[in-house]
Amino acid sequence: MSLILLLVACLLTCLGQVAQKYAVESWRGEDSSWAEKLRSPWLWLALLSLGFGLLVWLLVLQRLEVGVAYPMLSLNFVLITLVARFVFHETVDRRHWLGVALVMGGVVLLGQHA
Template sequence: MLVQIVAVICVIGLAIGQILFKVSATSLAQTGSFFALKTAATLLAAMTLYAITTIAWVWVLQKVELGRVYPLMALAFVLVPLGSHLIFGERFHLQYFVGVALIMIGIVVTVKA
């Protein structure tokens, strides 16, 4: 059970990292410099989060077969757009929600297999 929780935390961490990468990219477009405080700080935060989640993911893979836990990574396809909607106000069409439903069904089917 702990392994699955850590795996989900890894996916959440990666999704947050993607949001931070977008924040740093937006800051870079505004400032034109990687050395601007906001750009550097958010980029460093994203990279640090990715490093930590990578180490945690390696721990997960020590405990569980890759094929059993990897489908959880598909949650990122749900979490990142959700975060982009909440933080950046991005909008989605009906097809997006159909796709999310299919992804969630696929995750449930593969995890229970």
């Protein structure tokens, strides 16, 4: 159950990051006031996702040692890299993919401990 909660926390955090990206992309090139920006559905999705992610993270910390749980949040690095490449069509070089592979290896090692 702890690992499922950890995965949910990661997914909510990643959703929040992606929603933030969409929010700022929708503002690009527009001369809008802060009041208009605050009405962005992407911004509100980001805030809700990150807020719920925080609540789930607190549940994770009740169940796992912080020394195990926190490094496993590096899954966010992997997920955001995949989103950057396949959703936002950003270039990801070989060194970055090597970093992703190393992070995944570390997560697998930590997952065996949890």
